[in-house]
Amino acid sequence: xxxxxxxxxxxxxxxxxxxxxxxxxxxxxxxxxxxxxxxxxxxxxxxxxxxxxxxxxxxxxxxxxxxxxxxxxxxxxxxxxxxxxxxxxxxxxxxxxxxxxxxxxxxxxxxxxxxxxxxxxxxxxxxxxxxxxxxxxxxxxxxxxxxxxxxxxxxxxxxxxxxxxxxxxxxxxxxxxxxxxxxxxxxxxxxxxxxxxxxxxxxxxxxxxxxxxxxxxxxxxxxxxxxxxxxxxxxxxxxxxxxxxxxxxxxxxxxxxxxxxxxxxxxxxxxxxxxxxxxxxxxxxxxxxxxxxxxxxxxxxxxxxxxxxxxxxxxxxxxxxxxxxxxxxxxxxxxxxxxxxxxxxxxxxxxxxxxxxxxxxxxxxxxxxxxxxxxxxxxxxxxxxxxxxxxxxxxxxxxxxxxxxxxxxxxxxxxxxxxxxxxxxxxxxxxxxxxxxxxxxxxxxxxxxxxxxxxxxxxxxxxxxxxxxxxxxxxxxxxxxxxxxxxxxxxxxxxxxxxxxxxxxxxxxxxxxxxxxxxxxxxxxxxxxxxxxxxxxxxxxxxxxxxxxxxxxxxxxxxxxxxxxxxxxxxxxxxxxxxxxxxxxxxxxxxxxxxxxxxxxxxxxxxxxxxxxxxxxxxxxxxxxxxxxxxxxxxxxxxxxxxxxxxxxxxxxxx
DNA sequence: AAGACGGAGGTTTTT
DNA sequence: CCTCCGTCTT
Numbered sequence: 001x002x003x004x005x006x007x008x009x010x011x012x013x014x015x016x017x018x019x020x021x022x023x024x025x026x027x028x029x030x031x032x033x034x035x036x037x038x039x040x041x042x043x044x045x046x047x048x049x050x051x052x053x054x055x056x057x058x059x060x061x062x063x064x065x066x067x068x069x070x071x072x073x074x075x076x077x078x079x080x081x082x083x084x085x086x087x088x089x090x091x092x093x094x095x096x097x098x099x100x101x102x103x104x105x106x107x108x109x110x111x112x113x114x115x116x117x118x119x120x121x122x123x124x125x126x127x128x129x130x131x132x133x134x135x136x137x138x139x140x141x142x143x144x145x146x147x148x149x150x151x152x153x154x155x156x157x158x159x160x161x162x163x164x165x166x167x168x169x170x171x172x173x174x175x176x177x178x179x180x181x182x183x184x185x186x187x188x189x190x191x192x193x194x195x196x197x198x199x200x201x202x203x204x205x206x207x208x209x210x211x212x213x214x215x216x217x218x219x220x221x222x223x224x225x226x227x228x229x230x231x232x233x234x235x236x237x238x239x240x241x242x243x244x245x246x247x248x249x250x251x252x253x254x255x256x257x258x259x260x261x262x263x264x265x266x267x268x269x270x271x272x273x274x275x276x277x278x279x280x281x282x283x284x285x286x287x288x289x290x291x292x293x294x295x296x297x298x299x300x301x302x303x304x305x306x307x308x309x310x311x312x313x314x315x316x317x318x319x320x321x322x323x324x325x326x327x328x329x330x331x332x333x334x335x336x337x338x339x340x341x342x343x344x345x346x347x348x349x350x351x352x353x354x355x356x357x358x359x360x361x362x363x364x365x366x367x368x369x370x371x372x373x374x375x376x377x378x379x380x381x382x383x384x385x386x387x388x389x390x391x392x393x394x395x396x397x398x399x400x401x402x403x404x405x406x407x408x409x410x411x412x413x414x415x416x417x418x419x420x421x422x423x424x425x426x427x428x429x430x431x432x433x434x435x436x437x438x439x440x441x442x443x444x445x446x447x448x449x450x451x452x453x454x455x456x457x458x459x460x461x462x463x464x465x466x467x468x469x470x471x472x473x474x475x476x477x478x479x480x481x482x483x484x485x486x487x488x489x490x491x492x493x494x495x496x497x498x499x500x501x502x503x504x505x506x507x508x509x510x511x512x513x514x515x516x517x518x519x520x521x522x523x524x525x526x527x528x529x530x531x532x533x534x535x536x537x538x539x540x541x542x543x544x545x546x547x548x549x550x551x552x553x554x555x556x557x558x559x560x561x562x563x564x565x566x567x568x569x570x571x572x573x574x575x576x577x578x579x580x581x582x583x584x585x586x587x588x589x590x591x592x593x594x595x596x597x598x599x600x601x602x603x604x605x606x607x608x609x610x611x612x613x614x615x616x617x618x619x620x621x622x623x624x625x626x627x628x629x630x631x632x633x634x635x636x637x638x639x640x641x642x643x644x645x646x647x648x649x650x651x652x653x654x655x
Numbered sequence: 656a657a658g659a660c661g662g663a664g665g666t667t668t669t670t
Numbered sequence: 671c672c673t674c675c676g677t678c679t680t
Contacts, residue, residue: 061669062669062670063670116670117666141666255668255669258669356667356668358666358668379668416657419656422656558668558669561668582667584666585668598668620671621664621671622671
């Protein structure tokens with residue numbers, strides 16, 4: 001391996017971080033300071049020094065980050081990247097598939113299903129009903145938020161004290177029931193993936209020692225975004241050698257709403273007094289002007305370690321702050337500017353538009369469509385969130401996990417089998433009485449003699465037959481398996497028959513086809529993997545719309561998903577009170593500071609040009625609201641900022 | 656059991 | 671504005 005390449009073109013600080021071998025290290029890496037470069041080169045360096053790739057565990061927050069890391073390591077080493085480079089959640093899932101059975105007091109097996117937030121809400125609906133809680137006073141979504149908060153803080157149901165607001169609603173019992181249901185269905189939620197690994201490692205020293213022996217080096221990216229479980233995980237996996245290498249930037253902590261405790265990064269040196277600390281403060285990305293403006297903005301945060309990023313890049317042009325009459329004008333202005341840049345021979349893939357909420361993408365998309373500008377939206381509705389895909393995945397899930405009754409219910413609802421809520425409830429009761437899962441009951445019970453083939457019974461018989469046939473489907477090859485399952489589901493012919501009345505049917509059929517394609521592609525990449533792993537991939541990494549920097553299109557995304565990316569030209573829209581900072585995040589100083597960091601993250605994505613836009617009238621839910629500019633705009637310096645008031649119209653009147 | 660209709664509400668951000 | 675839920679009807 002060409003070790004020389006790995007150590008080439010590094011500053012002293014970067015070099016120190018790259019060649020660090022054993023012991024804890026914290027890399028405080030400002031925006032655009034070459035953090036990814038440091039992490040990937042360090043991994044390549046470790047390997048060049050004889051560390052086996054399989055001894056390295058590197059965890060990121062997003063699939064995007066993991067993918068990029070793998071690619072760059074592959075380029076550096078010219079070999080397959082280490083297998084244990086992935087998100088926290090996928091690494092934990094992988095570990096649990098192997099070893100969950102070793103956790104006592106838990107009836108779940110390695111074939112568990114991973115529930116997304118929709119599935120969680122379905123269970124919670126059951127639980128709320130069970131306790132007669134009125135969903136108007138406590139919605140499944142609220143319960144989910146509250147329970148997830150508790151889980152992330154590692155508070156078990158028996159220790160849980162509902163906040164005063166929920167105290168009358170037996171939320172603690174709902175929480176306990178929710179946990180029981182997950183076990184019953186052999187399912188885990190996103191939080192469990194991490195939580196169960198912590199429980200496993202804490203309760204089984206032998207398992208813990210096994211992993212200590214296995215993972216000699218632990219790397220954690222975006223450490224400022226770790227929550228309490230992830231922190232605990234870091235301590236547990238770090239092993240006696242404390243070969244823990246964490247990187248992050250407190251100024252880019254934007255996930256406290258899901259339990260991230262950015263104090264973790266501030267306190268790393270207290271946890272590991274012998275930790276080496278490296279600061280990367282030179283920015284290689286942005287112009288001096290952009291960086292100065294961003295620095296000035298973030299200075300307004302009280303709770304931070306002072307840090308001044310500098311750059312040797314050119315001064316560049318001023319940051320634009322533009323006021324327009326309404327959202328339509330805003331979108332048109334951006335589209336227009338994009339066209340100007342394009343005429344100036346700039347590439348569309350070098351441009352990005354950021355917004356606070358996904359809902360804002362729509363107006364921009366309309367304008368881009370009208371102007372025939374190619375664009376790609378990141379995030380938004382993901383592939384696996386489409387109804388027909390979820391229906392199909394539900395069927396695949398019950399094929400590998402017969403206890404997954406939430407998915408069974410979905411299967412029942414997705415097809416015109418003639419089994420309604422009442423019949424299904426009967427099946428549930430009967431299953432419980434026989435100590436079987438409902439699917440097992442359906443597959444084993446002789447419904448024809450039970451009902452004597454009368455009336456409604458006939459339909460159950462038909463569905464039971466279908467369930468039995470399900471068990472006959474081949475499970476060996478993932479591609480064939482999914483293809484067979486799709487055809488067995490009857491969904492395609494159902495949509496075909498609906499085709500005349502429903503214009504969506506065609507795209508639904510296409511999507512099911514795409515699912516089959518993905519299964520074959522998955523099988524090609526991972527010949528040894530089974531259906532379980534395919535479903536895991538669909539639950540954890542199903543962002544097919546992932547950002548593709550090769551595509552010649554403008555990128556649209558939330559400020560949150562912009563983290564880690566960079567673009568020569570950046571537009572940030574909706575800089576208004578209520579949107580940024582968002583109206584739901586203005587209560588406390590901490591929330592407000594996080595909103596400011598969000599803008600900071602967006603600004604520091606820009607390499608050459610950044611434009612911030614705000615409007616006087618923002619339409620939301622068909623309602624027009626007068627807005628005031630974001631207070632953050634007033635915090636930007638005079639110098640390096642060019643303010644333009646186009647609210648008087650003129651630019652795009654009569655559009 | 657399934658389709659139509661009416662009302663309420665509306666995740667900010669993601670694994 | 672749109673979507674999701676629940677209820678009412680057939």
